[in-house]
Amino acid sequence: MEEENRQIRLQLNQLQGTAGQPADGGNYGNAAWGASADTGPDDVENTAEERANHTECPRSPTILKCEVSQNQKCILAQLCVLAVFVWLHCLVIGFKFGIVKSAVSGVCLVCPLSSVQLIHVACVCAGHNASRDVVTLVKSILFHRRNPLHFHFITDAVANQILSSLFQSWMVPSVQVSFYDADELKSEVSWIPNKHYSGIYGLMKLTLTKALPSDLTKVIVLDTDITFATDIAELWAIFRKFTDKQVIGLVENQSDWYLGNLWKNHKPWPALGRGFNTGVILLYLERLRRIGWEQMWRLTAERELMSMLSTSLADQDIFNAFIKQNPVLVHQLPCFWNVQLSDHTRSEQCYTEVSDLKVIHWNSPKKLRVKNKHVEFFRNLYLTFLEYDGNLLRRELFGCPSVISPGIEILQGALEELDEDDQCYDFRRERITVHRVHLYFLQYEYTPAGDDTDVTLVAQLSMDRLQMLEAICKHWEGPISLALYMSDAEAQQFLRYAQASEVLKNRKNVGYHIVYKEGQFYPVNLVRNVALRNANTPYVFLADVDFLPMYGLYDYLRKSVVQLDMAHTKKALVVPAFETLRYRLSFPKSKAELLSMLDMGTLYTFRYHVWTKGHAPTNYAKWRTATTPYKVEWEADFEPYVVVKRDCPEYDQRFVGFGWNKVSHIMELDAQEYDLMVLPNAFMIHMPHAPSFDISKFRSSPGYRYCLQTLKEEFHQDLSRKYGAAALKYLTAQRNI
Amino acid sequence: MEEENRQIRLQLNQLQGTAGQPADGGNYGNAAWGASADTGPDDVENTAEERANHTECPRSPTILKCEVSQNQKCILAQLCVLAVFVWLHCLVIGFKFGIVKSAVSGVCLVCPLSSVQLIHVACVCAGHNASRDVVTLVKSILFHRRNPLHFHFITDAVANQILSSLFQSWMVPSVQVSFYDADELKSEVSWIPNKHYSGIYGLMKLTLTKALPSDLTKVIVLDTDITFATDIAELWAIFRKFTDKQVIGLVENQSDWYLGNLWKNHKPWPALGRGFNTGVILLYLERLRRIGWEQMWRLTAERELMSMLSTSLADQDIFNAFIKQNPVLVHQLPCFWNVQLSDHTRSEQCYTEVSDLKVIHWNSPKKLRVKNKHVEFFRNLYLTFLEYDGNLLRRELFGCPSVISPGIEILQGALEELDEDDQCYDFRRERITVHRVHLYFLQYEYTPAGDDTDVTLVAQLSMDRLQMLEAICKHWEGPISLALYMSDAEAQQFLRYAQASEVLKNRKNVGYHIVYKEGQFYPVNLVRNVALRNANTPYVFLADVDFLPMYGLYDYLRKSVVQLDMAHTKKALVVPAFETLRYRLSFPKSKAELLSMLDMGTLYTFRYHVWTKGHAPTNYAKWRTATTPYKVEWEADFEPYVVVKRDCPEYDQRFVGFGWNKVSHIMELDAQEYDLMVLPNAFMIHMPHAPSFDISKFRSSPGYRYCLQTLKEEFHQDLSRKYGAAALKYLTAQRNI
Secondary structure, three states: OHHHHHHHHHHHHHHOOOOOOHHHOEOOOOOHHHOOOOOOOHHHHOOHHHHHOOOOOOEOOOOOOOOOOHHHHHHHHHHHOOOOEEEEEEOOOOOEEEEEEOOOOOOOOOOOHHHHOOEEEEEEEOHHHHHHHHHHHHHHHHHHOOOOEEEEEEEOHHHHHHHHHHHHHHOOOOEEEEEEEHHHHHHHHOOOOEOOOOHHHHHHHHHHHHHOOOOOOOEEEEOOOEEEOOOHHHHHHHHHHOOOOOOEEEEEOOOOHHHOOOOOOOOOOOOOOOOEEEEEEEEOHHHHHHHOHHHHHHHHHHHHHHHHOOEOOOHHHHHHHHHHHOHHHEEEEOHHHOEEOOOOOOHHHHHHHOOOOOEEEOOOOOHHHOOOOOHHHHHHHHHHHHOOOHHHHHOOOOOOOOOOOHHHHHHHHHHHHOOOOOOOHHHHHHHOOOOOEEOOOOOOOOOOOOOOOOEEEEEEEEHHHHHHHHHHHHHOOOOEEEEEEEOHHHHHHHHHHHHHOHHHHOOOOEEEEEEEOOOOOOOHHHHHHHHHHOOOOOEEEEOOOOEEEOOOHHHHHHHHHHHOOHHHOOEEEEEOEEEOOOOOOOOOOOHHHHHHHHHHOOOEEOOOOOOHHHOHHHOHHHHHHOOOOEEEOOOOOOOOEEEEEOOOOOOOOOOOOOOOOOHHHHHHHHHOOOEEEEOOOOOEEEOOOOOOHHHHHHHHOHHHHHHHHHHHHHHHHHHHHHHHHHHHHHHHHHHOO | OHHHHHHHHHHHHHHOOOOOOHHHOEOOOOOHHHOOOOOOOHHHHOOHHHHHOOOOOOEOOOOOOOOOOHHHHHHHHHHHOOOOEEEEEEOOOOOEEEEEEOOOOOOOOOOOHHHHOOEEEEEEEOHHHHHHHHHHHHHHHHHHOOOOEEEEEEEOHHHHHHHHHHHHHHOOOOEEEEEEEHHHHHHHHOOOOEOOOOHHHHHHHHHHHHHOOOOOOOEEEEOOOEEEOOOHHHHHHHHHHOOOOOOEEEEEOOOOHHHOOOOOOOOOOOOOOOOEEEEEEEEOHHHHHHHOHHHHHHHHHHHHHHHHOOEOOOHHHHHHHHHHHOHHHEEEEOHHHOEEOOOOOOHHHHHHHOOOOOEEEOOOOOHHHOOOOOHHHHHHHHHHHHOOOHHHHHOOOOOOOOOOOHHHHHHHHHHHHOOOOOOOHHHHHHHOOOOOEEOOOOOOOOOOOOOOOOEEEEEEEEHHHOOHHHHHHHHOOOOEEEEEEEOHHHHHHHHHHHHHOHHHHOOOOEEEEEEEOOOOOOOHHHHHHHHHHOOOOOEEEEOOOOEEEOOOHHHHHHHHHHHOOHHHOOEEEEEOEEEOOOOOOOOOOOHHHHHHHHHHOOOEEOOOOOOHHHOHHHOHHHHHHOOOOEEEOOOOOOOOEEEEEOOOOOOOOOOOOOOOHHHHHHHHHHHOOOEEEEOOOOOEEEOOOOOOHHHHHHHHOHHHHHHHHHHHHHHHHHHHHHHHHHHHHHHHHHHOO
16 A cells, blocks of 8 residues: 555656655756757656656755756856846757756755656647747646747748747747748648648648657647647656557547538548547657658558548548558547537537546637537636736746856846846846747738838837827838737737727738837837837838828838938938827828918927927928928937838837937937938828826936936947947037036 | 556546546536535545545446436526526625536536535635735635635625625636624634734634634635645645544744744744744644634633733744644644745745645745745746636536526526627627626725715726826825726736825725726726725715816815705706816816816817717806806706716616717716706816727727617616606607707
């Protein structure tokens, strides 16, 4: 009985992914899972019981110093006294990152045995929508996981851009990410006619033995419409239950499709009984390679296609036909590992028997609107992760540091330089905070104009300015790059708003980039830079979201770009800014109309009442009568809205929240000797809105003012360093105020 | 080996709170946990292994029809075809509720064995802040739980009001809640001098054998600053491990306090070693009563107080002194059941050994700011639940229906009446949606004025109007009742905002009531009613949050209440409404100033440009020169801001979002023969803001307009039914438009 109890405890701990009892605690040392691909054949044997006795993992009942190799000791020792987060990532195609957090006390953490094993997950992901969906899958996995993970994404160019930048900025500890080019795999499957809505990407799961690294032995393959309700390590552990012959783990299909009785003359591909669903696959890559999988599935597909002509359910038809011929190769998984929620499935039989749902599969084109008597329950589980704050998943595993990269030292250095007693510590900390970024959150299509004159409107916003988007789209037909500063929940709210808006739905040339909220500041220049960096035209119009451009501004700017030879000169074209204090403005159709409204007092020059200096150098008096572009000189605090080449300097990210965020940018343009040219027939009008919280924070806080002043001075010093003596004029200009 | 595997699986399933294998599935029938207090001595014996063979729970490998007693069969059968949520709650002091969801297919769900056991949790909770904190604890428990729960709250009047209305509106299935009056227990412990910050409530855990029902055998007692990271059933299961003598389960204290060496002459109460922490207690009530606990702890306390004079750590000192004398009575729990995060604790030793943290205890006055090397990890866990959408926890357990109450039929009837094909189904569904309500989210203090003339400003808002609050507070010094329509995450954002605002921090007579978001509509009248219902003065000023009252309005209204004999007449005092289209308004100090601004065009009468009718009956021309209140007649679409008695009719909740929400209310006041009296020296001014999403939805949607029209007509019919032929005038007025 004692022994039995011991076994039960052991198994329990294994299930929970932890060493639950002091006696099972151990120290893994370091770096085992940091290898580029798999932990090798060793991990096949490294079972729960065996690992408890693993020689490389000495047990310990109390805290252990990390046992590291001699050449890493000094680095670790250094880390242990710093108590900082340090990040590493190297940006090769298959990039990876991890986190090493040191301990205040100088004692590193003990790695629990269970977190030793690196789990590999593969996913085929193409396009904007799948890239958004897969994030919810990833969140549900990260939420429950206790092991290091390696995600392998087979992506098209769109998904690659979105997911690589997302993971790079997400910086989840003990998560590696690799990308594989789906386009290169297309030729492997493009010969298969396929009627399934997933298209050619639906077939690519067949090619994983080829696509993934040849030394990767096992992988869990998931569709993007999967939600995990448990630790993925439990699923990974099932590989151990495979017999020697078994190469692929699958859950039975829960619809009647393969029974072939859904309608008259319904003739599905051959399958064992109801067949298997390929939304969740345990793929024993090593064995598949050994038995010649790549040839085998092709032969199967070719033979069946002679009579079937095309696949109906993409890869799933071929997997099933293959299994029908080779039933000994399949390991059937318990149905709760893939509870399929398409209409008319038998999934109920699965989860009414086992209330412990582990994986939910939204495999209906209806997704959340699927009819299922427990859809409310499943929907809640899904929504939990959909709106879950991804920053919270940055928590580290309890484990020893793994790989140390040179990238660490840079961030470490920056953090080291910060003085916690500095009155402006929070400002400085914000500057080096890495915000998670999800580029192209919605569908985006843009074909570059052939003449190299195209201009993108660039702006940033948060939730409270959402209602401006429709109006801006009506005033500007060209491409737009918008960065949205939001929480995960707000991003979903935005998604619903955009999908419900006729105006936004019909505009595909707007790139929406989510910068996820973190910390107490509004990092306005960081957000602006995300929008700026992701403009895809040679020129950008650096605007603000509370302005409406005059009708026709887009065309006028493109003409001006040519007229003023922007391609071969260094110019910033100024679009004069006005404002209305009234909501119900009848927007002026022409410069003449604008001037008369100005005379009537319906319009004002921008910030005329409160901050005249911001736009005074535009010289509105001259503009009234100007018919050709005219040059103006930089003056202190000038912050016009300008059109510049896309490769202009970025905004200085030290300025967060209200104050000096645009001023510093214009100053740097001037330092780089951009000519400021005012456009005689362009204008934009600021629309009224309630003051933002940030402004009130600024106005009421002497600390904020003090820090802004300090940051300004440091910015001046940096300008001088960068641009030499000429930049001293900014300092002088500043002092004269 | 086979047998061992069976045992392991059994134990695993037990741990996961589920019957994981088909062979273990079973049907519990019904109603077992619905009893008022405990499941009785039987559940003591009802262990994992035993329950698997429980004769009352026949096993079944497939779906079972619910086996119910003859007299319930018909009700269940009825439920099974309706597919509706049905709720029950009876509102006695110790009220309870549950949910019964039927199945579309006519087949009821099988109850997994593990969800049979009802778990009891007790918590002492007093005041606004603890009532807010305890919600996060409850969320963390509900998130992981798979069992029916019964919460027992020992509360003061404040916590009782907040938590009873919260749980009543939360309607979590399979959750019962009982309240016990802390004031009645005060005399039991008030004789003990106590220096701990928790005050007298900190001592009340000692009285639970007396406070809780005498047939309750076991209970888990928790502090409000606890976060669960696992299923509470695992903790409950430890009762089984108690020896016959053990009566109380505790985790060792993780600070050095009881070692008595923290400073010179530090003399703590006696304890075994480091003593025990009472943040998490397994209390075997039945046995405690049997051994005479009530006398025993008193004797211990009296004896120790002779030398100690007072307790330092409240109940914990007395528990420890008691245990020191009776060590055989304590069952020591593994430390991960109460990981204590106060500074300088040994908690690290606990969780570095076991990475599987189960319960975190924020037992430092610093709470989240506590210094701990893994505070980031713990904080993330805490924040997960802090901002977690509580609506998602309304998910049912997989289980058979339990108790059927008459309350079911009412809601069932309402839902039955709805026609899913009705074009306005969504509107009608919203009307019967129950929104979770957290009253008095922040500290609230109000002493009723003695003269019975007090007036509360009543308004509702969402996140985008938050910046109005400070201004309103500056314009209105009287009590305010605000209902805020927010998500859980937004409520936390609001909390941070309010705590950082000097203006809001210093105002205690503002009641903030959170109505949690759900669904696609803005249930404006439901939210208004929450604010109205929770005003604590005889009169209410029904305002909107985007208006600023004139300075001195509060005093003027109180005088008018007397002058117009509001106490003995049925009057609605109209406060004339104006608007500015300018942000930077210099607010008029007097009626004279207002009139001159009106003449200058700086101000307008409210909605003069777009919806004159809404306020035309106020008769602004007459008001200009009026020096005494004057009566005006109701007209169609009149929607003035009025002062009425608190017992005025509520707003009609069928009107959601934009349109007719105030109009219908004024109409009903008129139907009830309120005299509309315009106040000659009162005014309020609407401040500009961006249009809300709802308005744009309304403007752009013909469907919305159609449904609003339909609802209006139904409202008219209801008015006629209620007020007879006289109410026909509203219909006529409407048709004439």
